[in-house]
Amino acid sequence: MDIRNIAIIAHVDHGKTTLVDKILHATKVFRENQETGDLIMDSNDLERERGITIFSKNAAVTYKDVKINVIDTPGHADFGGEVERVLKMADGVCLLVDAFEGPMPQTRFVLQKALQLNLRPIVIINKVDKPNCRPDEVHDAVFELFFNLDATEEQLDFPTYYGSGRNGWFNDSLTPCENINPLLDGILKHVPPPKVSEGTLQLQITSLDYSSFLGRIAVGRVSRGVIKENQPISLVQADGSIKKTRVKELYVFEGMGKKKVSEVIAGDLCAVVGIEGFNIGDTIADFENPEALPVISVDEPTMNMMFSINNSPFYGKDGKFVTSRHLRDRLMKETEKNLALRVVDSDGGDAFLVYGRGILHLGVLIETMRREGYELTVGQPQVIVKQIDGKKCEPYEVLVVDVPQEFASKVIDLVTRRKGEMLVMETKGEMQHLEFDIPSRGLIGLRTQMLTNTQGEAVMAHRFSEYKPWKGVIPGRNNGVLLAKENGSSTGYSLDKLQDRGSFFIDPGEEIYAGQIIGEHIKPGDLVVQITEGKKLTNMRASGSDAATNIAPKILLTLEECMEYIQHDECIEVTPNFIRMRKTILNEEERKKQAKSMKAEA
Template identity: 85%
Template sequence: MNIRNIAIIAHVDHGKTTLVDKILHHTNVFRDNQETGELIMDSNDLERERGITIFSKNASVQYKGVKINVIDTPGHADFGGEVERVLKMADGVILLVDAFEGPMPQTRFVLQKALALNLKPIVVINKVDKANCRPDEVHDSVFELFFNLDATEEQLNFPTYYGSGKNGWFNDSLTQSEDITPLIDGILKYVPEPKIAEGTLQLQITSLDYSTFLGRIAVGRIARGSIKENQPVSLMKADGTIKKTRVRELYVFEALGKKKVTEVLAGDICAVVGIEDFGIGDTIADFDEPEALPIIPVDEPTMNMLFSINNSPFFAKDGKFVTSRHLRDRLMKETEKNLALRVLDTDSADSFMVYGRGILHLGVLIETMRREGYELTVGQPQVILKEVDGKKCEPYETLVVDVPQEFASKVIDLVTRRKGEMLIMETKGDMQHLEFEIPSRGLIGLRTQMLTGTAGEAVMAHRFNDYKPWKGPIPGRNNGVLIAKENGTTTGYSIDKLQDRGFFFVDPGEEVYKGMIIGENNKPGDLVVNPNEGKKLTNMRASGTDGATSIAPKTLMTLEECMEYIQHDECIEVTPNNIRMRKTILDEEERKRQQKVMKADSVG
């Protein structure tokens, strides 16, 4: 059977998942009267809420007698581990580029991986119906990017399609076509059929699925040979060991689901059930004469966080899983399918060090766990340091900011204060395009400041670059915090009297505890306040004589914003219903003692 394997790659928010929707609709995957909604492939609740793709997914469609396996990939740099693996399953890529923004850092990263694997590229310039779009300039900058990445003569001769995924048309010129037929015809024309080598079975596991009934499911593309149901096979692991096992069931992808089959031939992507203890990159090979495929390298994590059990006074108030055993089992289970994640035990039985690709990568894990009913405490994110040639080195990232011209100086000031260096400054339409090289530490907390300083107009993107020498201390949060003095319920009377001290993260009537962070101080330095004080009512002062209090609503912060906000002596309490910031040491006297000890140590 004719097969084409194609991955869709792009920077975050350039329209990959919308394009997959249009391909699924155009090839009649759904009944005419079927309600499908939008962003069909983003099936996870978190993906739908955030409007981003987190996990790569497979679908397949039939078109003109050809089976097209479509792989939707994440566009965010924190999930680069997903992209690196799944490109191994493809023979061609659709590189999607926004007609206004042009190539972005993640575009460069995924394209570099695709060209290195010698995949056939098709460039699609999306959103040509947007105001200020510049498709011709973007086409030139894409060509320049290919050239800079040492693309071959054949790769430089890429076909280009223009269109609007939202409006459902793509054409090989800027004239509007009726639908996306020209693009799907282009996939059949330009993407080669899978190259199949002669020899016995070889299937590299590039992804995994999980089912409560079937357990862990290995997903990959058959490089050569064929695989059958109940066939005895060898599992060749990354450490060189070979394990004899048997295939229990086989599935191929059909539309958005899987179809059970008895045999799959080389070139197709399939899911294998029944293999135990496999890892990503392992090879399923012939039983008698096994040969392994090269291991898939995955970029190392750049950030770590301490995950601990919840030890606040509100422990186990709204979580189902609260013990260290629950926490450890859940984190270990996550490492089975989340390649870029590492979990290490610490000196304490209640704490684990978790390593990931960035704040969003770790944030998505924490958010998923709290929705499953876990309670935990997480510390401040820290970058991972390495020693290179005897020097202390830290991770650096390429940061790209597009911002209206009047805010450009503000952005440059914010980034240079955090040890960033400007590499490129150019004008794109009404926007200023700025590129910096900045230590990863400098990015923690930068997004909030950037959006405040540019009235929400800045568009930020960053991508891990390399390890370079340590840049010295970077200033953290400017202001201190307001800390609750004792356990109790906040009152409107008390918060009203404290409003001139700063702004609050709690409303009247909320339960707080000693050591909990309830607001931000207007000045540097922390301030312990009592938000629970009630109004003294006497005969002289009846309840209605004072003017009604006017309290500003509390400032709501997302999990990622809290992770960027906290300092080294603070942590976040995460439960299914609440996200609270607190001091690691809740008792004020104990905190002061600790500070004295630390000062004495630093002087000594």
């Protein structure tokens, strides 16, 4: 049977998952009258809420008697670890580019990985129905990007398709057609069938699946040989050790699901059930003469955060899993399938240092854990510092901002204050396109300020570039915080009286504890306030003064915004129903003592 393996890669929001929807519909995976909704592949709750792809997924369709395995990949740089490993399963890539925005930082990152693996590219310029779109200029920009990434002659001769995923057409010219068949024909024509070398069985495990019924399932591509049901095999692990085991069941992808088969030939993707203790990157090889494939290498993490048990006065009120053993087991389970994540135990045993790709990468992990019923405390994100040639170095990123022209000066001012240097400034239609080189530390907390200063108009994207010498101190938050003085329930009376001191993160009637951050102070420096005071009632009433209090609504911060907001002496308490910010040391006297001793040491 003819097979094509393609991965769909693009910057975030350029239409990957919508394209996969159209491919599934065009190849009649669903019945005519079946209700499917949009973004079929984003099946996880978090993905649907945020409108982003987090985990790469597989689907398989049949078009003109050729089986096409489609791999949908995430677009955020924070999930680059997902993309890097699944590209190993593909022979060609569909690079999707927005007809207005053109190639963005993430496009560059993923394309570079694909070209290094020698995959055949097909360029799709999407959203040509948008106003202000410039498909011809974007085509030239994509060609330039290929050239800058040292593409081979063959890769530079890429076919280009134009269209609109939302309207359901793609063609090799700008004239609209009825469906996406020209694109599917192009995939059959330009993507080569899998290359199969002679020899014994080899299959590299590139992702994991889990079923409560079957346990852990290994997913990968058979690079040579044939794998059969009930066959004895060798599992070659990353450290070179070999385990002898047996395949229980085999599945291939079909439509959105899997189909059980008795054997899978080289070149196809499959899921293997019944192997114990495997990790991503391990090779399933011949029982007698095992030969390993090269281990998958993934870029290093650039950020870390301290995860510890929840030790606030509200400990255990909300979650099911609250002990350090629960926390450790869950984090270790995550490292099995999340290649870009690392976990290191700390001295006390109650806390773990978790290394990841960025704030979104770590934020999604915390959000997933709290939905599963975990309670934990997380500290401020820190960048990973290295000593290179005797110099202290930190990670730098390329930051790209598209913003209306009237806000460009504010953006430049914001970024340069955070030690960023401008590399490119050009006009794209009504927008100003800015590129900066900025330390990763400077990005923490930048998004919120950027959106405030540009009235929500700025579009930001960034990707890791390299380690460079330390840039010095970057100014943090300008204002201090308001802290609760004692445990209790906040009252409308107290909140009303304190409104001139700052803006609040809580509403009247919320349970709070001493040391909890309840608002932002109007000035620098922290302020401890009494928020649980009720109004003393008498039987005398003054006309007009007892009118209902006018309290401004509380400021709602998302988990990522809290992670960017807190400072080094603060942390976030995360439980299934609440996200609270607090001081690491809750007692005011203890905090003052520590501040004094730190000053004395300095």
